[in-house]
Amino acid sequence: MAKDQAFVTLATNDNYARGAMVLGRSLRNHNTTRQLVVMIGTQVSQPSKEVLEKIFDEVRLVDVLDSGDTAHLALMKRPDLGITFTKLHCWALTHYSKCVFMDADTLVLQNIDELFDREELSAAPDPGWPDCFNSGVFVFKPSNETYGRLLEYCAEHGSFDGGDQGVLNGYFSNWATADISKHLPFIYNLSSIAIYTYLPAFKQYGGNAKVVHFLGETKPWSYTFDPTTQMVSGDVKEAPTQHSFLLDWWTLYSASVVPLLAEEYGDQAFDSGCVASVTELGDPGPSSDLLLQVSSQKEAEWKGSSQHQYHPAEPSMSSEERKQKWEQGQADYMGMDSFENIEKKLDAFLK
Ligand SMILES: [Mn+2]
DSSP states (O other): OOEEEEEEEESSHHHHHHHHHHHHHHHHTTTTEEEEEEEEEEOHHHHHHHHHHHHEEEEEOOGGOOOSSSHHHHHHGGGGGHHHHHHHHHGTTTSSSSSEEEEEEEEEEEEEEGGGGGGGSSEEESSEEESSEEEEEEOOOOHHHHHHHHHHHHHHHTTTSSHHHHHHHHTTTTHHHHOOGGGGGGGGGGEHHHHHHHHHHHHHGGGGEEEOOOOOSGGGSSEEEETTTTTSSSHHHHHHHHHHHHHHHHHHIIIIHHHHHHHHHHHHHOOOOOOOGGGGTTSSOOGGGGTOOHHHHHHHHHHHHHGGGGGSTTTTTHHHHHHHHHHHHHHOOOTTTHHHOOOOOOHHHHH
């Protein structure tokens, strides 16, 4: 067990906290030997914090406004970059010698402890501009000196994209050309965007994915899920191939995070995002065992969105099984993953 190395993530509110919970669980399920750290913002509620404490080794509250140091001064210069400053705080975790940062909207599909063999700053290319790295997954070395320099850079130059990725690419500006060993393979940060921009490559290599990154506006927790029928519903704007990963996320969330939340909330109602299907509302089916709360708004959304529902071909397929299927050339090309389907979706999206 490497006690001085850690996976680090960030939750700025309760929604991202759920993402962090699923990420933490996915790392544990794939038997990581490293520590798990979550940095939380001041907006994260007490019950969410309690659940995070059950999953992570360290829960660290980061309140940039509350510090009289360089971070606070930098924030006063660039108030628009509040969340970015919170994320950069990971460099201040100097009780670890090396860390891997992962966004709360990522999900681990295989053990990735080998990332600790890499040096700062290692990251995968961004699918939108591959000479930039995507800052959803990166290897770094905590250091107060680097932290200070990053904040200074941030205050002086700001961020060309308004977020942390712009700042980090500006600071680590020789990433594209200096050292190929700092380029992580794309399978360590596979984003849904790449699935429909280069579908043949996704068919060829997608089964090897180790980390999926739910880039884009709609995050997994924005949907609803019926644990009984294994259906994900909602206003689905992404390509349908993302659906199998979405299902992985919801399966893990409903099975191993919702029970922890239910325990923490007790008698208090909370919106888990899990819903019972219409025919089963009021019928004490298996999903009612968890006393999942269905908000009337979510329920209305669900009822009004039947055209967006996806019925997974094989709901219980694990990532390992899917990988095997891929390797055997048995992806669902004719059904959910057919090019025609994706093209249709893209056309609708691009209109
Ligand atoms: Mn992200």
